[in-house]
Amino acid sequence: MTRTTIADVAKAAGVSVSTVSRALRGLDRVNPETRQRVEAEANRLHFSFSKSASSLASGKTMRVAVLLPSEISSWFNSHAFEGAYEVLSAEGYDVIPYILWSQKELDRFFQNLPGNRNVDAIIVASFDFDEAKKQVLGELTIPVVGMNTPSAHGLDAGAAIDDIAAMGVIVRFLKSLGHTTLAYVGQPINASPFICSDAVRENGFLQAAEACGYGNDDIIVIPSLRNMDVRNEQDIYSGIVAQLLSAPKQPTGICVSVDAAAAPLLKELRRMGWRVPQDMSVVGFDDDPSASIVDLTTMHQNPTEIGRVAARKTLALLAGETLEEPFSIMPTSLVLRGTTERIG
Amino acid sequence: MTRTTIADVAKAAGVSVSTVSRALRGLDRVNPETRQRVEAEANRLHFSFSKSASSLASGKTMRVAVLLPSEISSWFNSHAFEGAYEVLSAEGYDVIPYILWSQKELDRFFQNLPGNRNVDAIIVASFDFDEAKKQVLGELTIPVVGMNTPSAHGLDAGAAIDDIAAMGVIVRFLKSLGHTTLAYVGQPINASPFICSDAVRENGFLQAAEACGYGNDDIIVIPSLRNMDVRNEQDIYSGIVAQLLSAPKQPTGICVSVDAAAAPLLKELRRMGWRVPQDMSVVGFDDDPSASIVDLTTMHQNPTEIGRVAARKTLALLAGETLEEPFSIMPTSLVLRGTTERIG
DNA sequence: ATGAAAGCGCTAACAG
DNA sequence: CTGTTAGCGCTTTCAT
Numbered sequence: 001m002t003r004t005t006i007a008d009v010a011k012a013a014g015v016s017v018s019t020v021s022r023a024l025r026g027l028d029r030v031n032p033e034t035r036q037r038v039e040a041e042a043n044r045l046h047f048s049f050s051k052s053a054s055s056l057a058s059g060k061t062m063r064v065a066v067l068l069p070s071e072i073s074s075w076f077n078s079h080a081f082e083g084a085y086e087v088l089s090a091e092g093y094d095v096i097p098y099i100l101w102s103q104k105e106l107d108r109f110f111q112n113l114p115g116n117r118n119v120d121a122i123i124v125a126s127f128d129f130d131e132a133k134k135q136v137l138g139e140l141t142i143p144v145v146g147m148n149t150p151s152a153h154g155l156d157a158g159a160a161i162d163d164i165a166a167m168g169v170i171v172r173f174l175k176s177l178g179h180t181t182l183a184y185v186g187q188p189i190n191a192s193p194f195i196c197s198d199a200v201r202e203n204g205f206l207q208a209a210e211a212c213g214y215g216n217d218d219i220i221v222i223p224s225l226r227n228m229d230v231r232n233e234q235d236i237y238s239g240i241v242a243q244l245l246s247a248p249k250q251p252t253g254i255c256v257s258v259d260a261a262a263a264p265l266l267k268e269l270r271r272m273g274w275r276v277p278q279d280m281s282v283v284g285f286d287d288d289p290s291a292s293i294v295d296l297t298t299m300h301q302n303p304t305e306i307g308r309v310a311a312r313k314t315l316a317l318l319a320g321e322t323l324e325e326p327f328s329i330m331p332t333s334l335v336l337r338g339t340t341e342r343i344g
Numbered sequence: 345m346t347r348t349t350i351a352d353v354a355k356a357a358g359v360s361v362s363t364v365s366r367a368l369r370g371l372d373r374v375n376p377e378t379r380q381r382v383e384a385e386a387n388r389l390h391f392s393f394s395k396s397a398s399s400l401a402s403g404k405t406m407r408v409a410v411l412l413p414s415e416i417s418s419w420f421n422s423h424a425f426e427g428a429y430e431v432l433s434a435e436g437y438d439v440i441p442y443i444l445w446s447q448k449e450l451d452r453f454f455q456n457l458p459g460n461r462n463v464d465a466i467i468v469a470s471f472d473f474d475e476a477k478k479q480v481l482g483e484l485t486i487p488v489v490g491m492n493t494p495s496a497h498g499l500d501a502g503a504a505i506d507d508i509a510a511m512g513v514i515v516r517f518l519k520s521l522g523h524t525t526l527a528y529v530g531q532p533i534n535a536s537p538f539i540c541s542d543a544v545r546e547n548g549f550l551q552a553a554e555a556c557g558y559g560n561d562d563i564i565v566i567p568s569l570r571n572m573d574v575r576n577e578q579d580i581y582s583g584i585v586a587q588l589l590s591a592p593k594q595p596t597g598i599c600v601s602v603d604a605a606a607a608p609l610l611k612e613l614r615r616m617g618w619r620v621p622q623d624m625s626v627v628g629f630d631d632d633p634s635a636s637i638v639d640l641t642t643m644h645q646n647p648t649e650i651g652r653v654a655a656r657k658t659l660a661l662l663a664g665e666t667l668e669e670p671f672s673i674m675p676t677s678l679v680l681r682g683t684t685e686r687i688g
Numbered sequence: 689a690t691g692a693a694a695g696c697g698c699t700a701a702c703a704g
Numbered sequence: 705c706t707g708t709t710a711g712c713g714c715t716t717t718c719a720t
Contacts, residue, residue: 003461005713016691021715031689048456052396052405053713056696061396072429073422073648082417085443096438099429112392117347263637293607293637304417349697360707365699373705397697400712 004045012041024049051094055117063094064314065119067109069127070192072097075260075288076303080125080147083307084314091315093120100127103193110136117142121314124149127194143317147310148303150200156317157326159309163197166299166332167204168211170255170283173334175212177281178343179253182209183244185265186224187257188236198224201257201285220247224257237268245272252280252343259284259291259298266294266339277341287335295338306330348389356385368393395438399461407438408658409463411453413471414536416441419604419632420647424469424491427651428658435659437464444471447537454480461486465658468493471538487661491654492647494544500661501670503653507541510643510676511548512555514599514627517678519556521625522687523597526553527588529609530568531601532580542568545601545629564591568601581612589616596624596687603628603635603642610638610683621685631679639682650674 009024010017015034022030023038024047041047055061066084068077081097088095096119100106110133112118121143129137134154137144146158174182184205187198202221209219222243225236244251256262262284266276274280284291284298291298309328316323353368354361359378366374367382368391385391399405410428412421425441432439440463444450454477456462465487473481478498481488490502518526528549531542546565553563566587569580588595600606606628610620618624628635628642635642653672660667 007713017714018692018716019690022690025715029689034689048462050400050713051462052399053696054715055396056394056400056698057713057715059696059715071426072416073419073426075417078417078422082415082443085416085441089443094440096440097429099426099433118392118395260633267637289604289634290637293611293634351697361698362700362708363706366706369699375705378705394697397712398699400714401697401699403699403712 004047006047006049008045009038009042009047012045013038059117061117061120062092063096063119064088064121064123066095066097067122067124067127068097068099069125069194070099070101072099075286076148077125079303080307080310083304083309084123084147084311085307086304087308087311087315100194101192106133106194121145121318123147123310123314124155126197127192128196129154129194143314145310145314145317147306148197150196152327155327157310157313157323159306159313159328159330161301161306161330161332163200164204164207166285166301167201167255168208169332169334170285170299171205171208171212171214173340174253174255174281174283175214177253177340179251179281180214181218181220181247181249181251182214182253182255183220183222183247183251185222185240185244185254185256185261188225188240188261189233198257205255217249220244220249220251233264234268237264238272240265241268241272244269245274254280254282256282256284259286259288259296262296262298262339263290263294266296277339281340281343283334283340291335291337297337297340298335300333300335301330348391350391350393352389353382353386353391356389357382403461405461405464406436407440407463408432408465408467410439410441411466411468411471412441412443413469413538414443414445416443419630420492421469423647424651424654427648427653428467428491428655429651430648431652431655431659444538445536450477450538465489465662467491467654467658468499470541471536472540473498473538487658489654489658489661491650492541494540496671499671501654501657501667503650503657503672503674505645505650505674505676507544508548508551510629510645511545511599512552513676513678514629514643515549515552515556515558517684518597518599518625518627519558521597521684523595523625524558525562525564525591525593525595526558526597526599527564527566527591527595529566529584529588529598529600529605532569532584532605533577542601549599561593564588564593564595577608578612581608582616584609585612585616588613589618598624598626600626600628603630603632603640606640606642606683607634607638610640621683625684625687627678627684635679635681641681641684642679644677644679645674 006017006020010020020038023035024042066081072078072081085095098109123145125147128150137154143156146155148160149158152158184202186202222240256265266282269276276282284296287298287300313323350361350364354364364382367379368386410425416422416425429439442453467489469491472494481498487500490499492504493502496502528546530546566584600609606626610626613620620626628640631642631644657667
């Protein structure tokens with residue numbers, strides 16, 4: 001399996017390198033017979049193009065970067081990545097994840113990628129950037145597309161759900177069930193310094209609650225614990241339950257910002273003797289596999305599809321097209337399961 | 345953000361390209377002052393290397409491919425990938441997933457990658473290859489490392505759990521609990537034509553059962569349904585439960601090949617009126633998040649660590665080192681939770 | 689329809 | 705310590 005180059009194929013087929021190049025890439029202006037011969041030789045010699053050489057010569061890298069905050073193993077990230085991969089790989093692109101755990105790595109990424117065309121496009125998942133970064137992104141000549149990024153600034157396109165509207169649906173649903181006191185529980189364990197759909201959702205909760213006539217005393221917000229010392233999960237959730245139960249007005253309708261936090265919270269709530277849904281309704285967000293396991297009422301979203309749509313926009317942009325609708329709002333829907341019930 | 349090349353930096357710093365190259369790559373034989381000046385200019389001009397040019401010139405791509413069967417969003421795959429990413433990216437490598445859903449894509453991968461150094465190494469997750477592929481892999485001059493691949497043939501190194509031994513532990517545990525009739529439930533929904541830890545585990549179950557003195561009538565195996573028509577999940581699992589309950593000798597100890605299948609199975613079992621663990625013990629495999637949610641006794645493994653170890657071996661191989669222990673057995677441990685109980 | 693030639697941006701000896 | 709000289713393997717005009 002010694003490395004064979006296009007020159008080897010050319011020699012074997014008795015043609016020039018450029019002919020081989022054209023033939024193998026399916027360009028026109030090459031005699032069918034010649035093409036056949038070339039293809040046969042290429043095959044025989046196990047030839048394949050060197051991506052580096054191709055991209056150096058052509059200026060196209062056939063690679064797109066996908067920026068992920070914190071981890072690729074989370075439900076959202078892995079599915080969004082997969083959706084993007086699915087459509088991009090079909091067009092021959094390599095899709096390279098860049099997992100950015102910290103600000104430092106973000107900086108490193110920004111320092112290396114932009115300048116010299118190392119990728120043809122960038123897809124960004126979930127996180128928001130500071131103004132300086134947005135600036136840089138905006139100046140980039142390659143397409144930058146978002147997947148559930150909270151802001152469009154600096155991006156050429158994007159696909160995202162409407163967190164604000166979705167939280168509105170949840171709040172109104174809870175109100176319709178007769179809950180007069182509501183709580184919002186932020187993602188308890190959140191290592192990433194970037195993700196902020198959490199903040200957006202909290203905002204949506206607050207707005208909707210106000211619009212629905214809930215007073216300041218009728219709502220309680222338990223924020224994300226970003227910089228806390230490491231404790232075991234159990235402690236974290238019982239702490240949250242403690243806050244919930246010790247509120248002046250005990251909430252009966254709980255919005256949890258992500259399903260992943262809902263399962264342990266439910267368990268803790270029940271351990272403390274509360275009955276869900278009889279005493280308390282709980283609504284999650286995502287509809288990940290854990291939601292169906294614990295029979296959680298939750299806001300459904302489809303990250304795979306978000307990834308696909310983002311990738312399609314990327315492809316269009318790469319093809320030089322102008323998007324009629326650069327930023328798409330992806331659908332979301334409330335799935336009613338067993339953790340919510342009419343109160344009273 | 346116009347593309348600046350190493351030549352621009354050289355001109356700006358008043359030195360030659362090769363000096364810039366040396367300076368920026370941290371090689372010795374460059375005057376500290378010169379280096380400073382070069383770095384300053386590079387910074388000012390937002391210079392960064394073109395990977396394509398570097399790899400074309402140096403022969404190193406600084407990229408490693410990770411072959412994944414079916415999906416990157418599964419618990420095992422996403423974590424194994426992440427582990428590999430973690431150690432590889434720290435050394436400056438891009439790590440590129442290749443998700444192979446079908447034989448066709450596997451073929452395409454084999455056709456494109458091997459010949460011309462497009463990656464420096466390949467890491468393969470979970471799946472086994474046919475002899476022809478192993479042959480090709482073996483002939484490859486770049487390192488090929490496995491993560492939980494059932495066979496070592498064609499690989500230069502690997503990190504994997506011992507499925508056979510782990511199943512032995514499960515079977516003996518169930519026996520110790522007094523279960524006289526056992527069942528093995530294969531992964532019910534399995535689109536991939538490659539994964540086969542399933543088959544290996546089934547094998548391990550059979551071997552251990554025999555070794556423990558279980559007769560042919562004392563065990564029942566419900567195989568993976570690979571090529572079945574699409575049905576809803578519910579139906580699939582109730583079908584399994586039906587098989588379990590209609591067996592001549594009804595099993596009381598159930599081994600499920602993956603946790604992901606255990607949660608729905610448990611639900612279905614209970615829906616049919618069976619009490620777990622009182623009437624039946626259920627043991628899973630993986631210890632993924634669903635296991636702790638449903639309080640499942642299961643065999644724990646750490647895919648992230650498997651990915652890390654595989655990546656470290658890859659790095660060592662890339663550095664030309666000879667591994668003292670090319671193939672490592674990764675630890676596994678039975679986690680006792682609430683779905684198992686002494687029978688009778 | 690095909691070939692020749694000039695790079696793409698960088699690394700790697702080899703001189704100096 | 706630094707510059708010169710060749711390529712790496714391919715694409716791309718431009719001729720023919």
